[in-house]
Amino acid sequence: MPPIAAASAVDERATHMGRCPSVASSRPDARLRSVLREHADYTARTLRRFGVTGAAAEDAAQQIAIVMARRLAEVPEGGERQFLFGVARRVAWSAHRQAMRHGENLGEELVDAVDATPNPEQVLELERARVLVVQTLQHMPAELRTVFVLHEIEEMSMAHIAVRLDVPPGTVASRLRRARAHFGSVAAQFRNE
Known part of the structure; x- marks a missing residue:
């Protein structure tokens, strides 16, 4: 699910279930959607750089959107990109740990990746x-x-x-x-x- 759709799902669940009062009560829908839309490509690139691809990347993007929805009020205007980078880094690390525990590979693309170390x-x-x-x-x-x-x-x-x-x-x-x-x-x- 793309981050924008994840934001809608988070907002809808928060409104109906009351689990995320900061999102449900303050209704920062416009800012959340704007941030997720504006930084969707950046977030996807960041996840890829941390080795999260395929279905794992979609799950990670949803987790990032959920964290952003919960903590949006704490993020200063203009600091969204840095916040998303930090969240993406932690989510990617968590995805790697989970994949290692279950013996999974996060992405076959990594196997064929070119060695980026300089000669x-x-x-x-x-x-x-x-x-x-x-x-x-x-x-x-x-x-x-x-x-x-x-x-x-x-x-x-x-x-x-x-x-x-x-x-x-x-x-x-x-x-x-x-x-x-x-x-x-x-x-x-x-x-x-």
Whole structure:
């Protein structure tokens, strides 16, 4: 059952059976459905990455929807994705433990999965890229580096950066534009050395 259908089922059971008063009384139907719909693909990808596939993934998605329905009031606006990740991780771990107890395999796809560990050449290339980034960031002015790291590496929005640094949003945008240009030119110099 997809997470959205699971949310409807949870809400219906809560209303008729009174088992989940927070869902039944506050009726956060719209937010719950919106969160589950918006993050359905992310949740499915997360479960797959943790090795839960097939019917086990459908069961796990239902469990995640039930937990989200129960605890939605505790999840701050904008924190839904992080919450879903944590729940998916715990549900996947639980599914693995249960499968191990019963001698089941969570997904045949895992047997045929390609080994994702990097080979020595890839490790060397990753290390070179890491060194290039570090060297480039060291040559960047601090005010540009701060905005660049927060936006490009920490994936913060420009609005959040403006609040965090207590500067106008236009200043953040200008610094980010200058930082990207600086990063590109310095990285090109280091590549040529």
